[in-house]
Amino acid sequence: MSGSESRMRAISAVTDYKPVEQPLNFAAEPTSELFGVNVFSKNVMQERLPKAVFKSLSRTIEMGEPLDPNAADIVASAMKDWAIEKGATHYTHVFFPLTGATAEKHDSLLTPGDSGQALAAFSGKQLIQGEPDASSFPSGGLRQTFEARGYTAWDVTSPAYILENPNGTTLCIPTAFISWTGEALDKKTPVLRSMKALNEQAHRILSLFGNDNNEFIGATCGAEQEYFLVDSNFYYTRPDLLTAERSLFGAPPPKGQEFDDHYFGAIPERVLAYMLEVERELFKLGIPVQTRHNEVAPGQYEIAPLFETANIATDHQQLIMLTLRRIAEKYGMACLTHEKPFAGVNGSGKHVNWSLGSASAGNLLNPGDTPHDNVQFLVFCAAVIRAVDKFAPLLRSVVASAGNDHRLGANEAPPAIISIFLGDQLTDVFKQITAAGSADSSIESGTLTLGVDSLPPLPKDAGDRNRTSPFAFTGNRFEFRAVGSNQSIAGPLVALNTIVADSLDHIATKLENATDKGEDLNKAAAVVLKDILEQHGRVIFNGDGYSDEWHAEAEKRGLPNLKTTVDALPALLEQDVLDTFEKFNVLSNREMHSRYEVYTEQYILAKNVEANLVLKLGRTMIFPAAVRYQSELASTCANLKAVGYDFDTNTLDKVTTLIKDLQDALDALEIENEKKVEGESIDHAKHYLDVIVPIMNKIRNAADKLEGFVSDDLWPLPTYQEMLFIK
Template identity: 45%
Template sequence: MARLRFKAVDEAQSRQTIKVDIPAGKVTEYYGANIFNDDVMRAMLSPEAYLKVTTAIKSGEKIDREIADEVASAMKSWAVSKGATHYTHWFQPLTGGSAEKHDAFFDINIDGKALEKFKGSSLVQQEPDASSFPSGGIRATFEARGYTAWDPTSPAFIIYNEAGTGTLCVPSIFVSYTGELLDSKSPLLKSLHALDKAATEVAIIFDRHVEKVSATLGAEQEYFLVDKALFNARPDLMMSGRTVFGHAPAKGQQLEDHYFGSIAPRVNAFMVDFEFECLKLGIPIRTRHNEVAPAQFEAAPTFEEVNLACDHNILLMDVMRKVSKKHNFEVLFHEKPFAGINGSGKHNNWSLGTDTGVNLLGPSTKPKESLRFVTFLVNVIKAVHDNADLLRASIATAGNEHRLGANEAPPAIVSIFLGTQMIKVLEDIENKDIVSIEKGENAYIKLGLNRIPSILLDNTDRNRTSPFAFTGNKFEYRAVGSSANSAQPMMVLNSIVANQLIKFRETYDAEMTEHEGKKEEVIVKILKGYIKESKKILFEGNGYSEEWKEEAAKRGLSNVGSTPEALKAYLRPEFIGIFEKLGVLTEREIHARYEIELENYIKKIQIESRLIGDLAMNHVVSTAINYQAKLVQTAKSLKDMELHQEAEPVVHIIKEISARVSEISKKVEEMTEARKHANAVEDLEQRAKLYGNDIKNFFEEIRYPVDKLELLIDDEDWPLVKYRELLYIR
């Protein structure tokens, strides 16, 4: 094994930068070249079909079969002209990633002649074998039927393989034979519809011309790069995406010299390559830089509509995986691949915009617009306050459990950072007396709202320790894990904000009737109440500190570190009620997702447990015993020469190795027995708790003596690629 390590290190050190073929022309000339976008549709569809499709995209109307046939024919002609030979419904089952089944355009007619065929029925719906996808008990394993259905709001695209041929990918939803939702996209789309309706009803209070409100998202993606040879020499990285062992190197991230530093040539070539591929797919990738930890990086796109942004992020990750192999890298999306240094998140920057071009979370210099801004801001705060545990559940995974609260990651406590200026604005609103506004009076001066714009103009500070921070004109949900599908937390955020805006509009209508139409006075009165009820979730300090944990407990805020415990929030009647009221998920679908998340958690901890046992006993302990035998011979030789004093340090190391080996062997055996016990428990929730506590608690207990042995055993004999090699070889 040690030979494999050094062979991998030699191979990694000898890498050359791969030359990237840069597309000719400006980015604007090839951006979106591989997507069936508006320009392509306008050129290839009849005016009637084009209008039907664009109307469906904007309003969600259904597309009739005749129009679907024309769209399918145009898609096929376009795709074939660009080298595509197959098509697939690209969907997102409840596995966290995407799925696809490729079918050829090629077919045989009744005369046995070859032809290329792609009907509207094939575009609108496919029937993949759905039996092996997670369903949470919605369907039995022997029931294979599941349907994918075209989502026209996300453009079709072409992905090319190494042979140079392409596949037309049609973004789709995925449902069971009986209609239950089996994917991440369907509930996201429903939550966006609910949010649009609720937010529009509030927005028209301020501007009657608003007809639609869209949620926007910019998902910053953090990741690590590891040389492919080094990756293949670490079984734990290959199978779990993280290192279960590894002593910290002398130099980690303590000098903070990697952050925003010069990008290494090999890494830069990879970035350039995957960015070109993304741009051709219409993914508006704009930013690249080194992150804080060594070998950690970040990519960030321009804001897009949430559904499209979520699709693009999943596609971005897939493109990065494929391109990284071309450059002899492996990309790591695990939230905590290395102990002792920063983990990786997916910072979800979320906002609301109207079809009139207004960012509803953007401050304004006009008092009337400032009242609208504060109204939406406070309603988001109220939504997060009232549903913090549900929002926490939306990012609860086995990987994120390693990250939250450790090395720059936000804590598991859900809090909101606004910045001192915004806090001052809310305090002014809360503490100012409501005054009677007579006809002809300036309501904004009377209520003190005319002072808000000057306070807001420079509100751009950030708090990296906050899981949910206001950053000037948007909220940044920093607690989302880097491997996650953003559709899940965004579905929850959209839903709770929609539910809150509905409550606000209902209260507003009732108060307006009672107060004879004094709009500004009514709005401020409602907001005052919301601010008082929600301010305990506002926190401006250091979220990493122990003092904040104590303070949060005094405020009554939840601090749920365990994934199984966090996931239980999905089953609360009040949260189920929100999803059902909005038509986002049924109670059965919620329970199914809860079971799927628990099963996924159990399986990931189980895999890591088995890896730890295998590596500890078959790699580390065996190496330690062999090295110990060498030391015994050395000590014996020294004593034979009557060099007893010189032999003492060697004997000391021999004893320490014996103690470490004994400790590791004992703990691995105990962990194995605990796993057997947990596997025998039928209740899923109880089994998840056993894995999260009894079994996972062994991880650090085994890791500690293993990492100590790494310092004792000769470097030439140590079998596992070390952190200094994984993190510093480019």
């Protein structure tokens, strides 16, 4: 294989790669024995805290009771001793600002004593509250630059943990981040508020069915994480991947994913070694990762944990992404969590599997063997149907980002039209209710006989699965498949918890009124279910979400099709959304407006970075390489003509035309990118979407075609073929 000098060096480094460290001693220290060793878990607290303090803390964690501030000093002392035994010298309040990233400020656990020695000190006040600068994070107008005071508040429901480094450890304390005015500046606070709202409304339903107790009804989540791995030598020679985490140039490789041979294929040795260490580190942090496999695209993989409460799942999801990136460096790779790092192959999502329940109530979205008889389940399921239809634009807005725009609607991702897949069994039950006001049967599960005596018969589910649905029922939970791989799952969870709380409130009020009048609960529930299905059943669709027929049908049904982030973000400010979030004390109108402003600005900034990169790479790397090749062709043509050969200039003509197209589009992009746009932030975003993105596409089109002509030894950027297939 030929190639430019920098690319050849990168390829050589990849093919000659050897592990930089000794392999893990997994036999002497099995991974199974490491689960939670770096977590200040309930078991650790029970061992180290007085019984009364532990019981008080447990009630806060499990029942949502107020935190006893008098216990803070005792907990802080125990946590400090535990952390120091683990080698910690510093602690940090970990929080999640509206950037979607993780933030932390480290403070020492050690202070000078009177005799000059170092003393370990950590008080309850230090545990409960920190004070980072609130003006340096995006706030969408909640804080001005001169208004700097902000607070971090200990989230006792999410356990503290130790983060290891080769040179020491740090005690990490999950916290909420709020302003001096008490407004949420982070992703965690709304999650906790929405869980409280969901708990309160779920208890109203359970009370009606006689199944209530004081146990906290929590939203649960298991978020699948897709990602790409690229060798570091390629990554650092691709400024677009390094800066934007997306390749802004790159022609399709001769072979892509069309053979479907990467999905669930044998995992490459270096990648598997990486995965094993990632899982080992996540196990130490108490993160119950369960699944690993090759994904559809070459170079793409997936990791998935078991279900946890929504708050802890959100925190753990951030840790998963950090760990994936950190460990990749040890193995000479870069982990890309962008939704579409490579055009023309599958992008990456973060499927959010969502349910609700408690230890005693169980999973409230478990239909049982005969869902037509399970009225409580049907009520909770109908609440989700109503919520998804009523607030479909909101659900689209919480998965909106510049990166996810490249993915949604493509072959590996659901369309931008929000619909629900219920499967044959539940669809049949709800059809019976719609038609007759009640249901008296459920499609039964079956058995698959494989036609080979040595293979056992397999139990067959009552319905198939649908990979094209953005919101699919998958047996005992809903899978929100539209979430982007680079996004925090906090936003989708806040939306789901809040809108389902709204629907449960709606249903509970109707059922309470009916039973107060002496009506039979099941009959009253049947009336409510029928009414919901008649009003909101349009959102149920079990067919091919990619088909043109569905898009036409969805339009007939009146379902919104918000194709881009610019189309979707204004849904955050719809009056019904504002009123609902205010009603349940999840986000105030000011807090909702702040998020709209922050997310709009993030879209603008992402597109601005990409535009700047396209200009720089186009002018300083691709254009010079193309001109050099043009010069070689022109020189060859002139030399051959000089000795009497009539050389065909067809290739030279094509290259010259493409270079002209490239140059003209680069000039146009520079003009439009420097233009000042009048109006609101959304007008600026529309300028990028409607004007700048099409010009960038023209530049890429010309550059990618030139890649197919320019001599390989002149082409400056690692190609898709190299990045996706050399592991």
